[in-house]
Amino acid sequence: MKIRLDSVVKTFDTFRAVHGVSLEIESGELVALLGPSGSGKTTILRMVAGLEFPDGGAIYFGDENATDIEVRHRGVGFVFQHYALFPHMTVGENIAFGMKVSKTKRSTVAISDRVTDLLRLVQLEGLQDRFPAQISGGQRQRVALARALAVDPKVLLLDEPFGALDANVRRDLRRWLRKIHEELGITTLFVTHDQAEALDLADRVVILDKGKIVQTGTPEEVCRAPASAFVMNFLGDANRLKVTVSGEKAHVQDVAFDAPGIADGPAELFFRPADVTWREDGQGIQATIARVIDRPDSKRVLALTVDGQAIEFDTAPEFPFRADTRGFVDIRRPRVYPA
Numbered sequence: 001m002k003i004r005l006d007s008v009v010k011t012f013d014t015f016r017a018v019h020g021v022s023l024e025i026e027s028g029e030l031v032a033l034l035g036p037s038g039s040g041k042t043t044i045l046r047m048v049a050g051l052e053f054p055d056g057g058a059i060y061f062g063d064e065n066a067t068d069i070e071v072r073h074r075g076v077g078f079v080f081q082h083y084a085l086f087p088h089m090t091v092g093e094n095i096a097f098g099m100k101v102s103k104t105k106r107s108t109v110a111i112s113d114r115v116t117d118l119l120r121l122v123q124l125e126g127l128q129d130r131f132p133a134q135i136s137g138g139q140r141q142r143v144a145l146a147r148a149l150a151v152d153p154k155v156l157l158l159d160e161p162f163g164a165l166d167a168n169v170r171r172d173l174r175r176w177l178r179k180i181h182e183e184l185g186i187t188t189l190f191v192t193h194d195q196a197e198a199l200d201l202a203d204r205v206v207i208l209d210k211g212k213i214v215q216t217g218t219p220e221e222v223c224r225a226p227a228s229a230f231v232m233n234f235l236g237d238a239n240r241l242k243v244t245v246s247g248e249k250a251h252v253q254d255v256a257f258d259a260p261g262i263a264d265g266p267a268e269l270f271f272r273p274a275d276v277t278w279r280e281d282g283q284g285i286q287a288t289i290a291r292v293i294d295r296p297d298s299k300r301v302l303a304l305t306v307d308g309q310a311i312e313f314d315t316a317p318e319f320p321f322r323a324d325t326r327g328f329v330d331i332r333r334p335r336v337y338p339a
């Protein structure tokens with residue numbers, strides 16, 4: 001099922017949480033809505049679900065204008081971070097619940113077969129008679145997904161489903177969710193504020209800031225070509241140096257970087273800590289090492305340019321230099337944005 005948002009606006013009292021968002025999610029696509037807290041991700045998801053209604057614009061499911069259709073008639077499945085399972089029902093009963101109350105009548109045998117299939121799909125065979133309190137948080141979210149899938153939703157909506165789980169479990173679950181998505185191909189909208197989660201999982205990432213889309217693209221597109229300083233910063237660690245642009249070149253000391261399309265005047269040069277090579281001589285920005293921090297698989301080096309701007313970069317654990325060493329910072333893949 002293809003979903004289309006056309007200039008959707010949502011205002012709470014006088015506060016505009018969503019400012020004219022337009023977005024197409026192709027049938028079978030997994031799209032992540034990514035943005036900082038308060039950027040409007042959950043509000044957009046709730047409007048697609050029919051739990052909240054826009055005060056401007058429209059939402060289409062396929063060719064049908066679904067803007068005012070109620071939640072129970074939209075054919076959507078949800079998993080929320082805190083959408084608790086029914087504690088007094090077993091895992092199997094939780095998964096069966098939607099099928100039992102659905103308009104589509106199913107026989108007891110059909111429901112039981114479907115529960116068995118779904119337990120296999122979410123890799124929880126054998127746990128069907130446990131109660132939610134008797135399984136782990138990660139297992140509970142897998143049951144929640146099975147419950148959402150039980151009624152064959154046309155669209156799956158996931159709001160930080162792994163948000164409450166620890167980092168290793170989250171990583172395993174998102175890889176697992178991606179596999180399930182590939183198997184079932186249900187159009188899926190996934191809300192997260194975790195960049196790694198969005199980049200790992202999604203076919204396309206939609207980045208939001210203050211209720212507006214600031215960039216949409218594949219993980220590769222948003223990583224390799226962030227559209228603004230905000231996206232560059234939000235997607236990961238970034239160094240930021242003040243520069244002056246003239247004739248589409250950004251100048252730092254006597255080093256010039258390409259700055260296509262950037263007007264003359266003050267600007268900012270961004271680059272990732274992984275995109276730096278330290279040189280003892282030769283090309284690069286002159287700097288002095290201020291501190292070296294050990295990490296399990298690398299060293300993080302803090303350096304200062306001659307005009308006192310801070311640069312951080314990552315090196316191999318064998319990096320031999322210490323504080324007060326002078327040298328040159330050679331930068332790959334720099335990006336220049338207006339100041």
Ligand SMILES: Nc1ncnc2c1ncn2[C@@H]1O[C@H](COP(=O)(O)OP(=O)(O)OP(=O)(O)O)[C@@H](O)[C@H]1O
Pocket residue numbers: 012013015017035036037038039040041042043044193
């Ligand atoms: N029912 C409501 N009444 C008033 N303001 C609301 C309501 N729901 C959301 N907001 C406001 O709208 C803005 C967007 O909220 P939303 O929950 O969509 O953001 P989010 O990007 O999902 O954030 P988070 O990652 O923290 O969940 C926030 O400033 C929030 O305070």
